[in-house]
Amino acid sequence: MSVPLPPIDELIACPRCDTLHQCRVLAETERAACARCGTLLITPRTRSFLHVVALSFTAMILMVAAVFFPFLGISSHGLSHESSVFEAAMAFSDGWLAPLSLAVLLAIVLLPVARFIALIYTLWPLANGRPALRHAAFAFRFAEELQPWSMAEIFVIGTGVALVKVAGLAEISFGPAFWAFCALIVVTVLKTAFMSKWTIWEAIGR
């Protein structure tokens, strides 16, 4: 290659197609996409750190409500039964399906909470203009890698499908936990939209 490369720490390689780009700090309304495959590389937003921290706290509080309040109730022929989110996860707990209970609990409660904690740990100091904490890089990478495995929003859709199945069979009542879970999904989507990976990595690496 005859073209001299800029210093290595000013380069960014597209994770989807390996094309090299030279990064620069963008204005808040600008976005940088890969020239070859179009993957968004840099999406800065003002005050995004503080927004993500605030939304993570909101999500944690909602999750506590979602786990401890009654989730759904059912009644038919004078018999009734109430179920919490925890019981839904524990539905597989008898017999050899037990590991599946743990997996469901991880996917809908434990991993989302772990991700919120990791994001707060990473972004709280950055939002206040302080240098990143010692294990911030590990915490943020942990949060990023676990994203596909935290499935709270899929659980909500699954609940909807289950309710349609039961609808003809019995009367259904919604507990506060159901609405907390729905709100949790909205908060999680907003949080993801406010995050700019590259900006956060730049701030951690500084």
Add this chain to the structure above:
Amino acid sequence: MTDAAPFLTATDAGLTGCTSCGRVWPAGTARCGRCGAHLHPVGTASLQPVWAWWAAGLIFYIPANLFPMLLTATLTGHQQNTILGGAVELAQHGSWGVAGIIFLASILIPISKFIAIAYLAIAVGTERRAGGHRHLLLYEVVEFIGRWSMIDVFVVAVLSALVQLGFVASIHPGPAAAAFALSVAFTMLSAQSFDPRLIWRGPTENE
């Protein structure tokens, strides 16, 4: 498409890009100094875990369809439903929408995913030109949609926890639930192991 030419990749420049945070390091560096992720040079070695997880997912998809997903006991008797049987029954009751969701999430999407991942992995080894945008789009769809197949496992969990009305009606999970969850998890791992940078490498590498 005649791309690849005007674009300098990290590999061409003797560098390795971090797939986790985008930082660039000299080729041969083992770990990203910024985020700590393992650095992988672009190469077909990454296809091995893709095929391994793919095969594991396919193996568990078979019992997931043969064994019952739901065991229902009502006043009128016992009933066992497989994935397909449950969807068919919903359709017969007139719940076309929900039957459609279940059919889509538990049958159509998993099978399409097996085909799509196999197609992408084979295309990398045998292509005559770089696959480009269409393959990347296919990969992103597979990566995005994979986790949504878990819907059926959660449906079973909610139903089994909720419908516990003694002799009137009670629902218990069947062995297919575990097999199906494993199958979905393995195909997710297979899709995650696939390195989309291979899509762009094309045959120019060999010339």
